[in-house]
Amino acid sequence: MTELDGRTALGLLRTMCRIRVFEERVGKLKRADEVHGLIHLSVGQEGVAAAVCGQLRDDDPIYTGHRPHGHAIAKGAPLDGVLAELMGRADGLCRGLGGSMHLVDVAHGLLGATGVVGGNIPMAVGTALSVRMLGGDQVAVAFFGDGAVQAGHFTEAINLAALWRLPLILVCENNGFAEFTPRSAHTTVEWVSDVVAPYQLSSRTVDGNDVAEVWASFGELLSAARQGTGPALLECLTHRLRGHYEGDPDRYREAVSTEDWQRKDPIQRLRRRGVDAGWFTEDDVAGAERDAETAVDEAVRSARDSPFPPATLAASVVYAGGAAR
Numbered sequence: 001m002t003e004l005d006g007r008t009a010l011g012l013l014r015t016m017c018r019i020r021v022f023e024e025r026v027g028k029l030k031r032a033d034e035v036h037g038l039i040h041l042s043v044g045q046e047g048v049a050a051a052v053c054g055q056l057r058d059d060d061p062i063y064t065g066h067r068p069h070g071h072a073i074a075k076g077a078p079l080d081g082v083l084a085e086l087m088g089r090a091d092g093l094c095r096g097l098g099g100s101m102h103l104v105d106v107a108h109g110l111l112g113a114t115g116v117v118g119g120n121i122p123m124a125v126g127t128a129l130s131v132r133m134l135g136g137d138q139v140a141v142a143f144f145g146d147g148a149v150q151a152g153h154f155t156e157a158i159n160l161a162a163l164w165r166l167p168l169i170l171v172c173e174n175n176g177f178a179e180f181t182p183r184s185a186h187t188t189v190e191w192v193s194d195v196v197a198p199y200q201l202s203s204r205t206v207d208g209n210d211v212a213e214v215w216a217s218f219g220e221l222l223s224a225a226r227q228g229t230g231p232a233l234l235e236c237l238t239h240r241l242r243g244h245y246e247g248d249p250d251r252y253r254e255a256v257s258t259e260d261w262q263r264k265d266p267i268q269r270l271r272r273r274g275v276d277a278g279w280f281t282e283d284d285v286a287g288a289e290r291d292a293e294t295a296v297d298e299a300v301r302s303a304r305d306s307p308f309p310p311a312t313l314a315a316s317v318v319y320a321g322g323a324a325r
């Protein structure tokens, strides 16, 4: 078991606070029309991003989807570059041309986000295949939601990953909803780990809001995958504490009471556990929150100072094949 120690637990808490403060600020900036495009926040799901990315190296490639900010931040992408991208500024990770669902930061192994649900999984399979062909020991990770599992390309991808025993870990954030549809309305299979069972992947279903449990389970799957045992799936049961997208009236589910919110919130759970276990103090928690606010303030300042890219930049990165006659 890869158990948490105090230092690691505080590091995870700090990452989760950074993501939370960042996401809440993005919500405000979206309402103020400073952030553009459709925005899906990961508030409530921070434990998965922190525990998974916290164990990866910069050269371990990851792919994420339409709810990508937490994964990017946990993997080490600079806050100012992520925020500037969401604000369409020239200093964004993709020079302001991609926006929220197209974050890329190759230096930190973030090979891409995508708005195509599950479309990142075949790409992660291809990347894992390239690791194998080049003889490296990197492990590729794909983050996706429970809705992606019903897409045909999910099955095609895991079939090949299993057949070729590729160094790939599929991390499913099962929050029980695909857009506004509960899981029970789009499949008869309760657990994603059951979907992959016939392919003989190593798979686990864990409480995704218990960062210690995600840390331990992912750590075991990662060290096995690094040694060449083949692909694995980690299903993390979690809750998104905001609507599907910013602006979602959120009328399709029961309102979550404040008490439930507190009980399910992965940051508050780690906070209680860490203080009780003597891993850190309330002062450390306050410091983590303060540092996150300062870092996000700085990112907002820097993104606002960044210019919008010139319109001509868009034409310079569009590739067109064939000639019309």
Ligand SMILES: Cc1ncc(C[n+]2csc(CCOP(=O)(O)OP(=O)(O)O)c2C)c(N)n1
Residues within 6 Å of the ligand: 066, 067, 115, 116, 117, 118, 144, 145, 146, 147, 148, 149, 151, 175, 177, 178, 179, 244
């Ligand atoms: C291929 C494809 N089909 C449908 C959509 C529309 N869509 C956007 S998000 C979403 C739900 C995804 O649910 P899930 O994978 O569980 O992720 P979550 O939003 O819960 O994080 C859908 C169906 C899409 N973007 N791409």
Ligand SMILES: [Mg+2]
Residues within 6 Å of the ligand: 145, 146, 147, 173, 174, 175, 176, 177, 178, 179
């Ligand atoms: Mg979902």
